[in-house]
Amino acid sequence: KAMAADLNCDIKDLIQKPELRKQVNRKKYITETVGELTINDILKELEKPGRDPREQIEEFRFDDNVKTMDDLKPGMKLPGIVTNITNFGAFVDIGVKQDGLVHISQLSNTFVSDPNQVVKLQQRVMVTVTEVDPSRKRIALTMKDASSPTQSGNREPRPAAGKPQHANKPGSKPATAAPLNPFQAKLAELKKKMDK
Template identity: 45%
Template sequence: NDLKNTNLNDINERIMKIKVKEDKKIQMSSRNNRLKGLEALSQINFKEEKKPAREKIKDRVKVLAEELNIGVPTLTDIVEELKKPGRDPRDEMPKVIFRSDVMKMEDMEVGMKLKGTVRNVVDFGAFVDIGVKQDGLVHLSEMSDKFIKNPMEVVQVGDVVDVTIIKLDKERQRIGLSMKTKR
């Protein structure tokens, strides 16, 4: 509910309420790790140590990460992103200058060469924003002139790539792209 209502401005204060070892360790049942971690967020009484604030919060994040059974870096990333609801980290990527003559699917044709930004990398390829409503897919087999097993060997999110349109399905709104140079 707090996430839905963007009521997480006090997340650091909630984390500071988590008891650490010096606070007589949080006493909770071992039934459900997630519930334990959420209950830990609501703990109020903790002993003030003579550590700087940054060290205090790190101690509490370690306890919470252990209770939730996730890594400290993962939990830290989650907390940082929860502080900025509605923000998409991909928005920080450099903008590509798209071709002005390609604004919609009807403007495209097979064989056309375009520049695009990799928006998502998945096991079977990468989705590339080429300046129209629908992102195009570069299938794993079309990512490189040589054999690759993983798309991350070639691209990562945010990369600007040169692509060629190899398939257009206007009815289903699908765009097939290739990054091969020998086309």
């Protein structure tokens, strides 16, 4: 207001007319609490009126076609908001009364040890419905990208843990697995006696 008053104009003129802003004596408005940089910032902001320097807020909308669990079908892609994070996954509000669960194994195409590494509370996410169970009020969701191959889809299945993989030679008899504990050994011994 003081700048406009000193130039015998109103604030609207100061905003609209660059020649008036150039006439402002910047040093006159510098005080102990307002420095030259602040005055320069004020004049720069007058050049672009109506511009809000804060970040834009994106409006979020749930899918208008989904109001109840009965509207959900496997394969539907829906926007949602993360409402809770647990050790076993994340709960996502998709616009029905019941939040859906994205199990930890469904958070990403890569291995996830901690759901907090992938999602944050109130984060906006896109999910795909994988299963709906209205009787138990459960909605299973995934955040995996169906278009990119999963890690397990790129490799052959591996043998069960703890069992060595040996190719049998022709004519040799198949190897029998060694008992894993003393109880199994005694059980196998008893079974042999019973078979005789």
